[in-house]
Amino acid sequence: MQIISNPLELQEYLKTQKGSVGFVPTMGALHEGHISLIKRARAENELLVVSIFLNPTQFLKGEDLDSYPTKDEADKKICEMSGVDVLFFPNVVDMYGDDEVSLQAPNVRGYVLEGATRPGHFNGVLTVVMKLLNIVNPTNAYFGKKDAQQLNLITLMVKQLFMSVNVVAMDTVRESDGLALSSRNIYLNEYDRKEALKISASLRVATKMVSSGKIKTQEIIQNMRETLYPLEIAYVTILNRDFENINSVEIGNTVILVEAIAGETRLLDNLWI
Numbered sequence: 371m372q373i374i375s376n377p378l379e380l381q382e383y384l385k386t387q388k389g390s391v392g393f394v395p396t397m398g399a400l401h402e403g404h405i406s407l408i409k410r411a412r413a414e415n416e417l418l419v420v421s422i423f424l425n426p427t428q429f430l431k432g433e434d435l436d437s438y439p440t441k442d443e444a445d446k447k448i449c450e451m452s453g454v455d456v457l458f459f460p461n462v463v464d465m466y467g468d469d470e471v472s473l474q475a476p477n478v479r480g481y482v483l484e485g486a487t488r489p490g491h492f493n494g495v496l497t498v499v500m501k502l503l504n505i506v507n508p509t510n511a512y513f514g515k516k517d518a519q520q521l522n523l524i525t526l527m528v529k530q531l532f533m534s535v536n537v538v539a540m541d542t543v544r545e546s547d548g549l550a551l552s553s554r555n556i557y558l559n560e561y562d563r564k565e566a567l568k569i570s571a572s573l574r575v576a577t578k579m580v581s582s583g584k585i586k587t588q589e590i591i592q593n594m595r596e597t598l599y600p601l602e603i604a605y606v607t608i609l610n611r612d613f614e615n616i617n618s619v620e621i622g623n624t625v626i627l628v629e630a631i632a633g634e635t636r637l638l639d640n641l642w643i
């Protein structure tokens with residue numbers, strides 16, 4: 371495995387390579403969720419590039435940029451063992467310098483849900499993903515459905531800016547008790563971690579209701595809120611896959627999204643039905 375930190379050097383290196391390129395962008399502190407993306411990308415491409423970059427522009431002032439978990443050595447080993455060809459490990463100056471150009475997230479879609487809790491967050495996400503995709507120029511790029519709104523906005527960016535990458539959406543990997551894996555789970559103490567299970571439990575409640583024919587979104591949301599109690603809820607919502615409001619679940623075209631706060635930690639989860 372090669373470790374390259376300079377974007378231009380990576381571009382030069384990739385010019386010398388032939389065949390399809392798979393790309394998995396991450397912020398590090400790799401877990402089984404990331405590994406599932408890496409494995410799929412390994413299987414589907416001749417060359418595999420993984421990036422680890424804790425992107426400062428997607429953190430708002432006062433958020434956890436400084437305390438975000440880093441596990442550089444363990445991450446390198448995981449990448450090595452997963453058959454990664456190139457680990458791209460850039461620094462902030464090489465990625466941003468004194469940039470004056472950045473992307474703006476869409477006015478509505480970028481400022482609802484996670485974008486309402488974290489206004490401006492998706493400007494940083496889209497800017498860094500655009501940069502990374504331009505550096506790597508992959509055939510296929512792999513993203514998790516766990517960050518559903520991020521995935522939606524990246525898919526939109528790729529389509530509307532006529533980018534040639536194929537975006538591959540991957541299912542959420544969970545702990546055996548249902549908790550969606552996240553680098554931020556290490557912030558949870560024992561009590562908060564138990565409380566956090568109410569998030570995946572609320573999605574199971576929704577699944578049960580839908581499978582028994584109860585598809586009215588308001589009714590499902592009400593039951594999910596009861597399951598989540600007493601967690602602080604940022605949002606519970608049911609949208610179609612274009613992120614528009616719907617009154618009834620449309621099988622095959624619906625995403626149910628939850629953000630709740632356990633202790634001090636914001637946790638996202640969702641269900642695609």
Ligand code: AMP
Binds near residue numbers: 516550553
């Ligand atoms: P992050 O390092 O949090 O920026 O995540 C890097 C990629 O891994 C993103 O596309 C995430 O959506 C994806 N990811 C994070 N957690 C999971 C998970 N539990 N299951 C599947 N993919 C995930």
